[in-house]
Amino acid sequence: MPAAPRANPSDLFTPAEWVPFQSRRGWIGPLLVAHCWGVIALAVVAGVVWPILIPACVAIVGTRQLGLAILMHEAAHGGLSTHRRLNDGLGHWLCAVPIGASLASYRPYHLSHHRFAQQPEDPDLVLSAPFPVSPASLRRKVLRDLTGQTFFKQRVLLPLAAMRGAKAGRATPGSSSAKRDSPTTDNHDYEAIVTGRSILPFLLVNLGLLTAATLAGVWWAYFALWLLPMATWFPMVTR
Structure with missing residues (x-):
């Protein structure tokens, strides 16, 4: 299908109303990254000094790991800095890599989502299609998140499948087995791209x-x- 039609901002906003959406301050993105890591550091220190606070600190760190993922998303749109190299450096090394992602892989994937929003080519359809889910299904999903099952699937099983698919594709390009095993044809494109391309x-x-x-x-x-927040709270709040 053709790309989703773009709305013309001038049809919705006056020039004066649109100006704030076009302006960016170069220091806000780096400040948000520093704030995110600062909160993580404070939560870790609090958990070390007062172990009774560890459950609360796990929740705080897990939500800030999600914050890093959100800032990676902003970097994919060039929103962390007006300087491209700084934007990509912050977005990749301080936001994406620590949580197992890759800005270089995420950006084309995510921009494709915007280009084909809610059309068959939208790579995010696999994420939105199952919803709404029943309360029982949601409880099962949350239980899998909080017990580390989602983490194991995303950080171990899917990267292994991605590597097997890549090897199969190199060995016999175009073969049916390579296409079947390739992560780009799997129903879990999102997880394979976000967690399978930045392992080292x-x-x-x-x-x-x-x-x-x-x-x-x-x-x-x-x-x-x-690691515990990443394996439990992070996937739960991401859901």
Whole structure:
């Protein structure tokens, strides 16, 4: 189908009304990234100093991990900075990579969603099609999120499937098995793109976080206050 028609802003707004939507302040995006990481750092410190607060800190860190994903989305639209290299650097290394994503992979995927919104070519249809769901279905989904099942699927099973599909595609390009195994033809395109294309940088950044926690004498904080939120609260609030 053709791309979704674009609305002309001049049909909806006067020039004066449209000006605020076109202007960007170069310092707001970096400030939001710093704020997000600052909240994460404060929550980690609070959990280390007062372990009784760990459940609350897990929720705070998990929501701020979602905040990093949202800022990656802004970077995909060039909204973090008026300078392209700074926008992409912040969006990729400080927002996408720490949560297992890749700005370079997410951007074309997401812009395709905007281009073909709610049309058969929209890659996000697989996300919206199942809704609304029944209360029982929602409870099952939330349970899978909070028990780490969603995390395991997205961070282990789908990247493995993506790598197998890539190997099959290289071995026999165009074959039916390659098409079947390729993540680009799977019903989980979103997860494969967002979590399957940045494995090594994700592991390196998380190794750095673990090393920093170990050097600070609180190695367990990485698992309890970074990995646990990512495996439980982050997927739940993302849903």
